[in-house]
Amino acid sequence: MVLRQMISDDWPLVSKIYAEGIATGYATFESTVPDFKSWDLAHVNACRIIAESNGTILGWAALSPVSSRCVYGGVAEVSVYIANISRGKGVGKALMLRLIEESEAAGYWTLQSGIFPENEASIKLHKKVGFRYLGKRERVGKTQNGIWKDNLLFEKRSEKVGL
Numbered sequence: 604m605v606l607r608q609m610i611s612d613d614w615p616l617v618s619k620i621y622a623e624g625i626a627t628g629y630a631t632f633e634s635t636v637p638d639f640k641s642w643d644l645a646h647v648n649a650c651r652i653i654a655e656s657n658g659t660i661l662g663w664a665a666l667s668p669v670s671s672r673c674v675y676g677g678v679a680e681v682s683v684y685i686a687n688i689s690r691g692k693g694v695g696k697a698l699m700l701r702l703i704e705e706s707e708a709a710g711y712w713t714l715q716s717g718i719f720p721e722n723e724a725s726i727k728l729h730k731k732v733g734f735r736y737l738g739k740r741e742r743v744g745k746t747q748n749g750i751w752k753d754n755l756l757f758e759k760r761s762e763k764v765g766l
Contacts, residue, residue, distance in 0.1 A: 609651035614639040616660040629721040634747035661689035664698040677712040712765025
């Protein structure tokens with residue numbers, strides 16, 4: 604497995620993996636995959652990572668700003684998606700460790716994730732790479748089907764940046 608920077612040409616395969624995550628019903632509140640331009644505008648230019656093997660994209664990770672306010676400039680939200688065929692094989696851990704490393708190099712002092720309680724694999728992954736559970740936001744949003752969902756908030760503070 605090779606980890607590398609995501610480029611715009613990766614979008615067709617990245618969006619397919621994103622669609623697989625949406626289809627689970629517990630990866631995101633999103634109901635459709637955006638076009639690349641919309642996705643690109645919503646994510647930080649740095650810290651976009653692809654895991655691939657033999658030309659096949661296994662998963663991806665990226666950061667989104669949590670706020671446009673300058674005081675939150677070093678805080679970002681994590682997105683990590685693993686292809687159905689690659690789950691449970693260490694791809695997520697490799698992506699997250701690289702994402703943490705690159706985020707610190709880019710000046711981020713806090714990474715956060717909102718995770719549905721049903722997404723046990725994501726919860727386990729976040730704990731494994733050093734995120735801590737902060738609490739539960741109850742019925743914080745509705746799915747496209749009108750179902751209220753809780754969201755578990757996890758955070759990782761850098762041990763190198765923002766001390």
